[in-house]
Amino acid sequence: MRLVATAQMRALEQAAVDAGASWATLMEQAGWGVAQAAVRLLRHPNGKRVLVLVGPGNNGGDGLVAARHLHDAGAHVALYLWRRQASPDDTNWARCRARGIAEHAAAADPGQAELRRQLATADLAVDALLGIGTTRPVASELADIVAALNARDAGPPRGDTGAGCRVLAIDMPTGVQSDSGAVLGSAVRADVTVATGLAKRGLLQHPGRAYAGAIEVAEIGIPPESLEEHMSKTIDAAGARALLPARPTDAHKGTFGKVMVIAGSALYPGAASLATAAAARVGAGVVTLATGRSALAGPGRLPEVTLRPLPEADWNALGEAAADEALAHLGGFQALLVGPGLGREAPTREFLVRLLGVDAPRQRGQIGFRVGAVAGKPADAQRRELPPTVIDADALTLLGQIDQWWEHLPRERCVLTPHPGEMQRLLGAEPLNDDHVQAAEDAARTWGQVVVLKGATTVVASPAGRSVVNDGANPALATAGTGDVLAGAIAGLLAQGMAPFDAAVLGVYLHSAAGRLLRDDLGDMGTLAGDLLPRLPLAIKALRG
Numbered sequence: 001m002r003l004v005a006t007a008q009m010r011a012l013e014q015a016a017v018d019a020g021a022s023w024a025t026l027m028e029q030a031g032w033g034v035a036q037a038a039v040r041l042l043r044h045p046n047g048k049r050v051l052v053l054v055g056p057g058n059n060g061g062d063g064l065v066a067a068r069h070l071h072d073a074g075a076h077v078a079l080y081l082w083r084r085q086a087s088p089d090d091t092n093w094a095r096c097r098a099r100g101i102a103e104h105a106a107a108a109d110p111g112q113a114e115l116r117r118q119l120a121t122a123d124l125a126v127d128a129l130l131g132i133g134t135t136r137p138v139a140s141e142l143a144d145i146v147a148a149l150n151a152r153d154a155g156p157p158r159g160d161t162g163a164g165c166r167v168l169a170i171d172m173p174t175g176v177q178s179d180s181g182a183v184l185g186s187a188v189r190a191d192v193t194v195a196t197g198l199a200k201r202g203l204l205q206h207p208g209r210a211y212a213g214a215i216e217v218a219e220i221g222i223p224p225e226s227l228e229e230h231m232s233k234t235i236d237a238a239g240a241r242a243l244l245p246a247r248p249t250d251a252h253k254g255t256f257g258k259v260m261v262i263a264g265s266a267l268y269p270g271a272a273s274l275a276t277a278a279a280a281r282v283g284a285g286v287v288t289l290a291t292g293r294s295a296l297a298g299p300g301r302l303p304e305v306t307l308r309p310l311p312e313a314d315w316n317a318l319g320e321a322a323a324d325e326a327l328a329h330l331g332g333f334q335a336l337l338v339g340p341g342l343g344r345e346a347p348t349r350e351f352l353v354r355l356l357g358v359d360a361p362r363q364r365g366q367i368g369f370r371v372g373a374v375a376g377k378p379a380d381a382q383r384r385e386l387p388p389t390v391i392d393a394d395a396l397t398l399l400g401q402i403d404q405w406w407e408h409l410p411r412e413r414c415v416l417t418p419h420p421g422e423m424q425r426l427l428g429a430e431p432l433n434d435d436h437v438q439a440a441e442d443a444a445r446t447w448g449q450v451v452v453l454k455g456a457t458t459v460v461a462s463p464a465g466r467s468v469v470n471d472g473a474n475p476a477l478a479t480a481g482t483g484d485v486l487a488g489a490i491a492g493l494l495a496q497g498m499a500p501f502d503a504a505v506l507g508v509y510l511h512s513a514a515g516r517l518l519r520d521d522l523g524d525m526g527t528l529a530g531d532l533l534p535r536l537p538l539a540i541k542a543l544r545g
Contacts, residue, residue, distance in 0.1 A: 038124060048124065197220045474519055511532070517542075
């Protein structure tokens with residue numbers, strides 16, 4: 001499913017008109033698509049009662065078209081009109097009147113008593129009040145209408161659907177901002193939202209996602225050539241399946257790559273166990289944990305994980321010597337993960353600076369990450385190139401303390417996996433855009449790296465402008481350590497030769513799919529990050545089919 005910002009959708013509609021369509025034709029197709037979705041929701045529309053709440057703009061026009069088609073399909077349709085002024089040009093309203101469709105004016109119903117009476121007997125209410133582009137909070141009379149609509153479930157189940165009055169929103173539930181998903185004051189809680197043309201970003205982003213219900217798309221005749229290659233898309237099984245790395249029958253452990261995980265500390269030893277296990281569970285051939293000696297006895301580590309002890313600058317803190325030790329052994333590795341449970345002590349910051357070479361600009365023509373002069377040490381222009389690298393957790397926080405850090409990293413070599421708080425720290429003083437898709441795209445473009453902005457809706461963005469959105473909200477994943485599992489999974493896929501963006505996309509999908517399996521098995525309360533690990537191979541198996 002393609003996702004668009006409001007400005008993109010308006011440009012696409014204009015492109016369709018420029019190509020020969022008319023605005024009336026676009027509205028007719030939108031309303032027809034909405035009516036078809038309503039028929040599916042009602043199952044058998046004949047004799048069903050439908051209330052269409054009609055606003056003043058194009059969204060209201062779409063609702064009038066849908067009302068006409070539902071009437072013609074045999075439904076008993078009524079209109080509830082809010083701030084819509086009669087006009088000779090409003091042909092869709094005129095067509096409803098020609099059919100004798102009942103009307104109720106919100107202006108004549110100040111306490112919403114009539115609205116509540118209509119909702120008490122309706123099988124379906126259609127929200128055609130505002131649609132996209134809402135920027136002001138829902139207030140006053142409109143807020144009262146929204147409240148009445150959201151209270152619809154008080155009635156008993158009716159009809160062959162076994163449900164009371166359900167709500168279908170056109171394009172966006174009223175009160176949900178179409179780009180960010182922010183709720184402006186109050187918002188309609190829909191059972192189904194039918195996006196006209198293309199789905200809007202706000203439908204997939206929380207909190208708006210929780211108000212949208214099931215999402216369908218109604219085609220309106222946008223020319224295929226107008227669809228931009230770099231529009232956001234959702235991650236689906238077909239796309240993820242196409243990314244799965246091959247598993248040849250004559251393979252050996254070297255075929256599937258080696259990944260080094262630099263993680264863990266005495267205070268957070270479990271992070272290392274989770275990250276290394278995830279890398280192994282997605283198919284990496286060899287996983288090595290490089291960690292300080294005080295964290296070597298961490299709990300729950302797989303016996304298959306090899307160890308690389310690193311010297312500590314202080315108890316529980318890596319330093320420059322640890323970076324040099326790690327760099328000396330990275331030559332045979334295809335992927336690196338740094339950060340989970342690492343700690344944020346001052347020596348650890350120097351460790352990260354030394355490891356990534358972000359203390360000084362890269363020299364012209366130099367390959368890989370440059371290590372500059374640190375504490376009297378000369379830059380090593382001959383150092384090995386680091387493998388593709390996942391930067392996660394504490395390493396992200398430490399990275400955010402380094403001015404212009406992105407200028408010192410080779411482009412498209414890293415995958416950064418921040419949650420919103422870490423993203424805020426990486427951005428410095430800049431507030432995080434409520435539109436997380438745009439925030440991830442902007443950051444990836446500025447930093448020149450793949451960005452995985454985690455959350456109930458996770459966004460993966462590339463420096464080239466590609467972005468995908470994972471519609472996978474799941475309270476079973478809202479527990480400590482699930483981010484370590486995701487970072488390990490992405491690193492394990494990188495080790496198998498995947499490009500950073502593809503590894504991030506597939507890692508996010510598998511993490512989410514494993515979470516769904518976990519929720520189905522154990523529910524959404526009391527689950528642990530470690531419960532995800534044995535379900536990663538099951539998610540891969542299910543994806544392969």
